[in-house]
Amino acid sequence: YKETGIVRAAENFMPKFGVALIVFGGLFSTMSALNASVLASSRVGFSMGRERMLPPALGAIHPKRRTPHVAVLSTGLIIVAMAVLLPVEVVGSGASLMFLLSFALTNLAMILIRIKEPDLQRGYRAPLFPLLPILGIVCNLGLAIYQFTFQPMAWYVGLGWVALGVIVFVAYTRQAGEAEEALPVKILHEERLVPKEYQVLIPLANEEQARMLGILGAAIARVHDGEVLALHVVRVPVQLSISDGRMFLREGKPILEEAIRQAREADVPVHTMIRLDRHVGRAIIETARERKVELMIMGWPGYTDSTHHAFGSVIDLVAVEPPCDLAVVRFRERREPRRILVPTSGGANTRLAIRLAIDQARSFTLRTGEQATVTLLYVCVPADARPEARAKGFELLRNWAAGYDYPLEVQVVAADDVVEGIVAESANHDLVVIGATEERLFDQILMGTIPERLALRAPVTVMMVKRYKGPVRYWIRRLFSRFLSLGERRRSRR
Template identity: 30%
Template structure:
């Protein structure tokens, strides 16, 4: 493939698969909504709660179609705010971001309050609340939980995405058990009658929809992570629709079981009975339908779900305020990364402070309704922006195109407006929620307009000058049949490692792939990295590529931006069908492991499907005269011999194959290795040493040579160490540069 000399490709590493994106959507959706407000919603709607859930699913689904279209056309972190930013002048974009940010923060405070009420309920049952009321204790614990998560986020501690998946799976299992036992209960005893179906009237139906709408917006989180999704054109819409469908079916099943199987006293209806339990109504359902452990199991699920919701919403809120700070629509301090903690610490802190203030409301119904109202208003703006973008950007390539345009966005706007209008006329909860929203909008107006002149009001926000301008539009085609050597570089001064990789690639007329991984903290979207950081990597790689081309004419260099360096390396091996991975090692040990890329060589060596070379290049000569080869495993012999022969031929070196035997006895196979080396027309010999301590003997002999090459041990040894216990020990103590070789699990695809 012909390419411009010195051209460095910059690519985002996308690590969200369909499964992980789907679990992200489900995990963000199944939270405080079902575990905290379910009892209140049942109380206001009665059996019509089933219809409220179905209608909310349809309303959310209409907006999900818009998000799927825009998310595959503009797959960037920020979601709705960025799309409105693209379509309208600054004030409209600000309003969309301002409302979405508020929605996430209110949803976070709902999670915190839910956690507080669960803890207070448990303590109250044991008589441990003292002078505090349940509501007062709930606020205390909600504040403590929120402050804890804010502190952890401010300090840059990162939650692994796998953790979100595990928590989401746990919530599904717990609710699945509730449904299963509940269906058994309904089959074995009389079912409660769903009469009157509209127990709360049409107003009760709409009130339940508004109260629970916050429990349907998890698909928005998938769009927020759009630039991290693999194959976004297919994955984003599938993950959105599938996660929403799973959630709606699950909610319907839980509601049916609760309304049908719950037993009451004094002739109360099931929905009135559940309403009396308030925030812990789902625990009462579990206590009744799952013998023995139902109550504790659902209480545990509620604690996990509410904490997970708090964590996820704080994460989303801080990302959004960070993006708005970078766009100068919020104070620029919010768009900065803390130099020490490498996190959007100011954005996290401000989002957390607002959540703490919202927690003081203590009324769960008001908080849940305000969260739903904020998202309804934001979704209206996004749908309007979508209609405009479809008309002004008609030729843009789309991965998913919403059918029957503009029918679905118009229906979504209409449905959202109906709910918004209902809340404006609903006395009590609805009007209080509107009051909160109006106050928040007023704060936004006071914050936004004084800093902007009238001319700025009608202008669109300027285009960002950031790393996005450097990103390759799409990956360049790669000739997979070609032998390929991958060299990940943490820094650009290890030219000996680059030369080593180039020699091994050129020997097979293959390609040398140089890669630098720019690690981004989990709390930041990949494109949040500053332009100059990437530019520095490009300059460093360009220098290294120029050096490598003197040894391997076919050299390619890439900067990969992502969250987990070692996972990025492994994915690159799979995507590019890499034959040999060459890693640099500084030498010595840090704990029980060798260090690379800020994580472990052991992790990469154990999981890489290709052949692996790890080299300590300090002191390595450009022209070597003597190479010592030590390999005990027949499985590793051929590959290690080939590497030794290639390096010896490049420098005219002689290879000594070490054969150790106690009392002078010869270990088998050394002569075979010599013959393998000799086939490459390299001078090779067997060096026999009688020894009692293998490690000491090899270390002592290594001081007489320019390079020590060590083949990995047998498979049993590899289960306990990267290359084998003895081999790792020898490498750490060797008195010359060291190269360790390990044969990959799969055969080379070329060469």
């Protein structure tokens, strides 16, 4: 009976008026569903035209009626053509097939987004991930394949429609997206009152971060007669064009105003910038290189929602090979830096750690007139270390202290664990500045195990620093990483 099956079934147990009711109910429900489908499909075409995924003409709005007339007419023509040229059974089965494939792709997209964007804020939870999305993919594809057994023509039409979409994507959508991504200007707002040579870049995500990083960045910039570059990156999702990110301008202004407020208290000029990009980390790196920043300070809350990143996707990307000197700060309760501790064993980042500690000590002296204390710390392992080991530590610290024109105290302690020894001493200080673990050329170390453990355990603010190693090392590391990733892909294919 095909589409009249429900009517024939109703004739067996319902009176005549009941059969008529079923007929009229089916017609009205069909018209309602058809109306919703037409409106939804036309709006999809309108949105894709506005986002340059389809020709921009589909995103046009009628000047008088304010409706997407081009998208509505185009959708109507496609629906009429399919209804005239194809049997109703094929059209219905084809629509069901496309719905099933779209549901399968939605589940697949969920898995890929959570892997590629682990730190993205989400408005929902996904229990038993990725089991449920995988189950959804299997069920939808199973139903879609089953349709082929009784309506193969729907599959042929559906595959033809998908092939047409691939052609449009390759010939138009991808090229339009690449042209937009290549636009040289992605800066939504920039204001610079007093240009200075020395710049401290502070990437800001919220007002609390702006307050803490603003205080710290202004303190270091003041010593060098420099400026603070307060950067807020608007992450534009792939569903929107880069230019549509302008709607987020208002959200970034209060963040920059808080950074300006903190810098003004230290009498330090502020260079503010709001930038648009798909990737926050990439925008931060590009800004540091374009503006030739001397120091970048980033805030770390002490945790990350991703199991694939140590400090989060943004800090991890920047810290692998920083474009300038980098400091990652784990903030605790705000204290004046009267007593600053610099643990060291003589690594390559020690010089940067000592310099930043001295900068903050001098800034504190300029502001208050008090002399801040900077202490170099060496931890001997184990706790019952020999006197020779302690003497070696004292000699190392004295050699480092002799290279600076600021009075540095030296201290050697013994402990069974380096981190435990530093944590115990940090309780008597207001700030800890530690250099990142030294790495070989092809290592992928971010900050190292000791600095990361210290930042999690210490009761005071910890600043982990990593020096800039120059462009030659950066390009060698980048080329090596590319060859390494290609090798991993080949092994996975085997």
